[in-house]
Amino acid sequence: MPRVTYADRFVSLLSRPLSDRDRRFCESLQSFYLRKGRLTPGRVRCVKQLEERYNAEKMAEAAERGGPMLKRLSALSGRVEGDQWASGFVTSLSQQVQGGRDLSDKQIMILEKIERENSDEVIAARATWEQNYRTIGADENYPEHTPCEIMTIAALYYQTANYFTDLVGRVLAASPDQGYAPSLKQYAKMTQNKFAQKVIAASLGAPKYAVGSFVALRTAAPWQARQGAGNKPCVVIKTDAAPVTSAANGAKKYKLLPVGAAKPIMVEERHIKFAKKLK
Numbered sequence: 001m002p003r004v005t006y007a008d009r010f011v012s013l014l015s016r017p018l019s020d021r022d023r024r025f026c027e028s029l030q031s032f033y034l035r036k037g038r039l040t041p042g043r044v045r046c047v048k049q050l051e052e053r054y055n056a057e058k059m060a061e062a063a064e065r066g067g068p069m070l071k072r073l074s075a076l077s078g079r080v081e082g083d084q085w086a087s088g089f090v091t092s093l094s095q096q097v098q099g100g101r102d103l104s105d106k107q108i109m110i111l112e113k114i115e116r117e118n119s120d121e122v123i124a125a126r127a128t129w130e131q132n133y134r135t136i137g138a139d140e141n142y143p144e145h146t147p148c149e150i151m152t153i154a155a156l157y158y159q160t161a162n163y164f165t166d167l168v169g170r171v172l173a174a175s176p177d178q179g180y181a182p183s184l185k186q187y188a189k190m191t192q193n194k195f196a197q198k199v200i201a202a203s204l205g206a207p208k209y210a211v212g213s214f215v216a217l218r219t220a221a222p223w224q225a226r227q228g229a230g231n232k233p234c235v236v237i238k239t240d241a242a243p244v245t246s247a248a249n250g251a252k253k254y255k256l257l258p259v260g261a262a263k264p265i266m267v268e269e270r271h272i273k274f275a276k277k278l279k
Contacts, residue, residue: 006033009047016054017098026050032258056102066097073097076111079118086114117185127186129220133181142204147187148176150200154190155198156243164190202251207239207269214275215256223273228265229258233275
């Protein structure tokens, strides 16, 4: 019977479902052996520990004890194929369970989150998302608008904030009627955070000051606007005059014409108030 060398033992070890950490460690031991042709006493001890940890008997016990979890992870792995990070995470958990190690509370919490993100309902929604992206009311939070309109509002905000630059560029370059559609996950990430929610609310909300209203600048108005208006009242000549670029209450933008001036100014709703009765 041929002698079993360390080279054979490493091949055998690496064929087993090692954890990512143990696999990297085993590969480093193998690399040392291939370079030196031998192992130090400490490395010999580490190889024996790995073989003991992943021997056939313990693997069988782990498979029996972790059977329900392995079945759960196997079912989930087929649902997350398009998500590289989630797929890798599920594979890592499977290797951990096969190696006889229980999942931590944090790992269970992340696993449950991935399961929610890949439920039957979510998968069905993803399947029709590209079509629904340009359908009015497809996002129940905005029944009078298409997700495309909502995404564009968020993209215009993030364009000035210099976030999601690649995604923003694709969204803004697409036509309102056809072209690029972000994934459902990308849509949620860009539109459902607290900053985007404020911007969307300001963009879609009814203007507080109608066209033709006389308003005055508040003392906190930007210097450039106060320079343009001086102490004069202004008339509102356009509401929603530009995309909302500030995640603050009252960020809707107005175009105002100071009384007696020829050049209009741009100002946010939070920086104006109704003017006192004109004389």
